Amino acid sequence: MNRAKVDTQRDERAKRESQIVIDAERAAREEKTARLREQRLAAQSAQAPDPTRPKPARRRTPSKG
Helix, strand or coil: CCCCCCCHHHHHHHHHHHHHHHHHHHHHHHHHHHHHHHHHHHHHHHHCCCCCCCCCCCCCCCCCC
């Protein structure tokens, strides 16, 4: 059984090109994750009650009984 001839230069070039694509995709994914994290934290801080404002008084309901 004969082994197929391996074009090492072509193989190395393909690995380099695919690594460039993988790195670009990873960078885009990390950038998107950071952006979404910032949005989520901003939304959470906007929803959080202001600690300097006094809480509204609770209404007392007349007791039944």
